Amino acid sequence: MHRKKALALLATGALVASGVVGASPAAAANSPVVTRAALDPALVAGRGAAVAFAEQEAENAATNGSVIGPSRQAYTLPAEASGRTAVQLTPGQYVEFTLPAAANAVTVRYSIPDAPTGGGITAPLDVTVNGKNKRTMTLTSQYSWLYNQYPFSNDPTAGLLHEDWWITECGCVPAYTDPKPVVSKPFRPMHFYDEQRLLLGKAYPAGSRIRLTAPAGTNAAWTVIDLLDSQLVGLPHVVFKxxxxxxxxxxxxxxxxxxxxxxxxxxxxxxxxxxxxxxxxxxxxxxxxxxxxxxxxxxxxxxxxxxxxxxxxxxxxxxxxxxxxxxxxxxxxxxxxxxxxxxxxxxxxxxxxxxxxxxxxxxVGGAMSDSTISGLYIHHTKVGLWFDGPMSNLTVRDNVIADQIADGLNFHVGVTDSVATNNFVRNTGDDGLAMWSETTANARNTFSRNTVQTPTLANGIAIYGGTDNSVVGNLVADPLREGSGLHVGSRFNATAFAGHLSITDNTVVRAGTYELNWNIGLGAIWIYALDKSIDADIRVTGDHYLDSTYNAIMLVSDWPVKDLYGISNVHFTDVRVDGTGTSVLSARVAGAATFANVDARNVGAVGINNCGTFHFTPAGSEFSVTDLGGNDGGGTTGPWLASWELPNTITCDDRPPVVTPPPPAQW
Incomplete structure (x- = not known):
């Protein structure tokens, strides 16, 4: 199986893993704070997977440890945490969660250090309920801590894997730079977190206190706790015949x-x-x-x-x-x-x-037509589910996919009339969910009501070519680097987009990462014409883009092909944008898009950053924006869609300053 990441995947940021450490909150008995994707569940109601567990972020629990974050800086522990914040424990410290409902099982998302030369360590974590019934989990970093350039290394002492690739750390291609730059080691540490499940032996009522303690004798210099999921697991299923x-x-x-x-x-x-x-x-x-x-x-x-x-x-x-x-x-x-x-x-x-x-x-792999995959927990494989078609009529539902080295799920080559619905995906090393029409189109497929959290590379949900596909009602949070929450890409030898692509009623939270090859920020949704133009009927309707690090919406073509390929026939309707570090729309391509009832607030820069193909012609940008009415709100520079910007005024600020927006709130 030849994976799609043949590009040089580059990165920038401080080469640190410890992150930003805040003051230790006082240990206190806290009322349980239940979140979804580290947000008030009311903000994402009706979107994402309906799951059996309750999510509680460590930063909302009682602790005598230290809160780290928030931060979105690549290669740091808070940036890879859910909500971009976690709790760091030194030996002897604890974090304590109050159960919001009866539970007999917990999942702990955590990070501990790597071994000095790679390969991971193991370390204990004590678990008590109401101060009793101590159990000890054995945490491991053997499945985390990757380094270097794609496809990455487990060795923190390794030199560059590709000296002929451009890297932002020196702004150079090291193989052709004299004198050669000194690159700090470990180079680009990432993929820090893992998770582990534990049955508690019996059901404990709401209000019980689950304390996680890094014991005094632990060999881990620190233990970071990101969150606790708790649930009431039913009796074993029995099949007699x-x-x-x-x-x-x-x-x-x-x-x-x-x-x-x-x-x-x-x-x-x-x-x-x-x-x-x-x-x-x-x-x-x-x-x-x-x-x-x-x-x-x-x-x-x-x-x-x-x-x-x-x-x-x-x-x-x-x-x-x-x-x-x-x-x-x-x-x-x-x-x-x-x-x-x-x-x-x-x-x-x-x-x-x-x-x-x-x-x-x-x-799970191969080709499976007229089939169902449901109720699985898939952990520590390369890709959770990778399907190589042609194949049809597959349903993938109600699964939990965690801690993958690459994708969570991929419909690859000629998968048709298939559905992935109500799946929960966390901590993938590539796209959380993908449809990749490499050489043969995927058609009439749907990704619906899934949750994707913290992909450490690439996108939450990515569609590469194909015909008449849909992305509906999903929740995507916290993509880390070189990707977006939602991605539409003409790349990786994918077939042309044809027919329609419906992107409807999705919520994307804390997305819009840094594209390290281009040295610019991406959008919560990112449409990219690399291999060919995109001119299928793309309808983005009812999406919510919350707390975007850079842009909410980005349409772009790569510089070497910017005069060859464009993006047109894209339509945004009934979209809400709550908080952007920069613009609502960034256009770096020729083409056109329409906007109707797109409401925005807390926008950090000019509403439309329209560079077109960077020729800056007297006739304006090569990208045109059509205002179909009802486009309200804005931010620091006024209305996000102002009459003076239409249809193709050049408003190109290549790297506008980032303004951190306030947290998202009810509209």
Whole structure:
């Protein structure tokens, strides 16, 4: 599998990981503050995934530690935290959460230091409830802490991976610079956070206090707690009439490899027309399980765990993989693909610690038509779910995908009439959700009511080419670098956009990152013409862009092709913009867009930053804005869409000063 990131992915910012440390708040009994994407849930009502857990940010809890952040500076711990703020504990310190509802399970999102030469460490974290029933979690940084240029390194002492790439730190190409610049090490640390789940043994009522303590004897110099998710997990799901994998030799203790037992259970179930059942247990599986015309159900993702090591292959596979690992795969599309596959109710725990783009070490993969994937927890794989078409009629719903080295989910090549809905995605190393029409168009697909938080690279939701696709009702928060909340890209050898693309009723929070190649800020939504022009009917309706670091909306073409490709036929309607560091609209391309009922407030710079293709002709910019009425509000420089800006007045400020907006509020 050849991944799309063939570009030089560059970065800027302070080469630090500790972040901005604020004063330690006094430890006090706090009323529980429940958030969604670190916001008042009322601000994102009706958008994103409906999840079974309650999110509580550590900065809102009682602690004798130190609050770090807020900060959006690349390569810092607060920037990668949910809401851009977290709590740092030194040995002996704690953070304490008050349960907002009864719970018997928690998920802790945290960071601890890397080993001095890379590879991670482990460290304890004590968990008590109401001061009793101490349990100790073993935290790890073995799946975090990447460094350097794309595709990154686990070695903090490594020199530049690509000396022939432009880097902003020296404003040069080091291989052609004399004398060669000295680049600080570790170079561009990132991907700091991980998460871990814990069953508490019994249900505790609302008001119970969950205290997380970095014990005095911990070997971690610091422990950062970002948030706690708490939930009430139901009893294990039981299927009596099924091919139970225990009867075919599977080991629920995880001591022996169960892959062959899984295969035998699947073969028997296919012959007898039965489901396959995975009872509670931790099953070791170190290769792909090939699935076709089969239903596999677990006892629930908290009870049934399928885990595996990443295994080096003796020689590369035909697809270029040099490793294999745990994953459930449909047959390759070239072999006809798989059909009628239904996977539900279990966790997939991988062991992927480095990014190798050719490796097929994803949680779910292959081609699966007329199939459903639901209720999975996918953790520490390369990509949570990567589908290589052609294939059709797939539904991916109600899954949690966390701590991936690359994408959360990708519909790749000819995926049609398929849906990803009500999935929760956090801490991916590339796009959270993507449709990539590489060479063959994806068509008539929908991403709806998903939540994507803290992708450390690239975008929350990205659409690369395709026909008649939709992005509806999603919540995207805190993309970190070189991407946006929502991205529409003619790039990576994608087919041209055709028909329509509907982007409707999405909320994007604290987005608009820094594009390190261009040394400029992006938008909460970013439309990019790199490989060809974009002229399909693109309708952006009902979106909310909250607290954008730079622009809310950006349309751009790359400098070498700015006179070749443009963006037109884009229509923004009933959009709300609450807070921008710079403009509502930044246009750095030829083309046109229309705006109707786009309301804005707390805009930090001129409402429209219209550079066109930078020829600055007497006739004005090569990008035209059409005001269809009802475009109200603005910011520090007046109305965001003023008559003097229309249709194509040049208002080009290449890097306007950033004005931090106030927090978003009810409209």
């Amino acid at each position: 099924a091919a139970n994998v225990l009867l075919f030799g599977a080991d629920p203790t995880g001591r022996r490899d169960s892959a062959d037992a899984f295969d035998r259970a699947i073969a028997y179930a296919q012959r007898k027309g039965l489901k396959v059942y995975l009872p509670p247990g931790a099953y070791q599986v170190n290769r792909h399980i090939i699935v076709d015309d089969v239903t596999i159900e677990g006892a629930g993702s908290w009870y049934t765990v399928v885990k595996g090591h990443e295994v080096a292959l003796s020689e590369p596979a035909p697809d270029g993989s040099v490793h294999t690992g745990v994953g459930f795969y449909g047959k390759d599309a070239s072999a006809g693909g798989s059909r009628n596959v239904h996977l539900s109710g279990f966790a997939i725990e991988g062991d992927v610690r480095e990014r190798i783009d050719t490796d097929q070490v994803n949680g």
